[in-house]
Amino acid sequence: MTELLPAQPASAPERDLAIATRGLTKRFGSRAAVDDLGLVVPRGSVYGFLGPNGSGKTTTIRMLLGLVRPSAGTSTLLGQSIPAGAQAALPHVGSLVEGPAFHPYLSGRANLQRLDAADLTADPRTSRQRVDAALDRVGLLATAGKRYRAYSLGMRQRLAIAAALLMPRELLVLDEPTNGLDPQGTREVRHLVASLASDGTTVFVSSHLLSEVEQMCTHLGVMSDGRLVAQGSTSEVRGGAAPTARILTDQPTEATRIMSELGLTGVEAMPGGVRGTPNGVAPEKIVAALVQGGVGVKEFTVTSPSLEDLFVALTGEGFDVSG
Ligand SMILES: Nc1ncnc2c1ncn2[C@@H]1O[C@H](COP(=O)(O)OP(=O)(O)OP(=O)(O)O)[C@@H](O)[C@H]1O
Numbered sequence: 001m002t003e004l005l006p007a008q009p010a011s012a013p014e015r016d017l018a019i020a021t022r023g024l025t026k027r028f029g030s031r032a033a034v035d036d037l038g039l040v041v042p043r044g045s046v047y048g049f050l051g052p053n054g055s056g057k058t059t060t061i062r063m064l065l066g067l068v069r070p071s072a073g074t075s076t077l078l079g080q081s082i083p084a085g086a087q088a089a090l091p092h093v094g095s096l097v098e099g100p101a102f103h104p105y106l107s108g109r110a111n112l113q114r115l116d117a118a119d120l121t122a123d124p125r126t127s128r129q130r131v132d133a134a135l136d137r138v139g140l141l142a143t144a145g146k147r148y149r150a151y152s153l154g155m156r157q158r159l160a161i162a163a164a165l166l167m168p169r170e171l172l173v174l175d176e177p178t179n180g181l182d183p184q185g186t187r188e189v190r191h192l193v194a195s196l197a198s199d200g201t202t203v204f205v206s207s208h209l210l211s212e213v214e215q216m217c218t219h220l221g222v223m224s225d226g227r228l229v230a231q232g233s234t235s236e237v238r239g240g241a242a243p244t245a246r247i248l249t250d251q252p253t254e255a256t257r258i259m260s261e262l263g264l265t266g267v268e269a270m271p272g273g274v275r276g277t278p279n280g281v282a283p284e285k286i287v288a289a290l291v292q293g294g295v296g297v298k299e300f301t302v303t304s305p306s307l308e309d310l311f312v313a314l315t316g317e318g319f320d321v322s323g
Pocket residue numbers: 028033051052053054055056057058059060176208
């Protein structure tokens with residue numbers, strides 16, 4: 001059994017974090033869709049918010065953005081508590097939650113111009129510069145004159161991100177930005193997120209697919225059934241998984257006894273041998289004890305589970321990690 005890494009409460013001062021929540025909870029009737037959430041999202045991170053469908057990611061994002069009122073708990077965005085400090089924080093936060101409604105017969109540029117014009121805080125005299133800068137940022141400047149309906153799925157999603165970038169942003173919150181995209185579109189969005197992050201923008205990106213966010217995230221939070229079951233830097237989360245020692249032998253009974261006496265836990269038979277969790281017992285010590293005990297060791301390995309194994313263990317079956 002993989003050891004679960006407990007979700008960490010906020011330790012850094014909340015002003016140093018892009019997002020921090022304490023005890024954030026949302027109940028629909030008697031059911032908690034989000035339960036006692038303690039998110040810790042450092043500034044400058046690319047935070048992958050992972051979990052199966054229905055695990056509470058969208059509800060969390062909607063609470064963070066002030067679109068839904070929490071049943072309990074507090075949250076801060078860019079050091080401002082929400083909802084009290086929403087007016088100070090939200091202009092610096094770009095989001096893609098449901099996605100803006102684009103007009104199929106207008107060009108990408110005309111669509112952004114419409115959205116920019118609807119923003120009462122944006123100076124109309126500088127609209128053209130803002131729109132072109134956003135199109136440039138997502139790599140759509142050359143195709144800005146094409147009608148939206150002629151855009152590929154990846155281009156459509158990049159245009160939606162451009163809409164979130166019309167104003168300078170410190171934090172981008174993207175809800176399942178690769179959902180429904182083909183592999184090419186997914187790659188485009190992934191590259192865009194990586195390039196935004198390299199400019200210093202904090203990106204909080206949700207996904208039900210580990211494979212889609214794993215490569216671009218510096219931090220991960222894993223949701224399962226409304227609860228945060230793991231959180232930390234990608235390497236911390238990876239390190240939270242206990243390794244497994246496996247030995248191939250014709251004397252499994254004797255090997256089981258020796259390994260258990262050494263302090264390994266979860267020692268059990270497997271096809272052709274025995275496996276267990278070393279709990280810090282050095283591999284050379286395990287092998288020496290087995291050999292001294294007269295056990296013929298055909299093969300001995302210690303392996304750490306992949307991030308994929310860890311996520312399946314954390315979230316249970318049904319987490320589509322393969323893409
Ligand atoms: N307005 C609502 N009323 C009742 N239940 C809701 C409401 N919104 C969400 N839920 C329930 O809360 C749970 C979490 O949903 P949520 O959409 O936050 O999950 P998710 O992880 O974002 O999943 P998905 O990727 O499918 O959107 C689900 O069981 C969902 O049915």
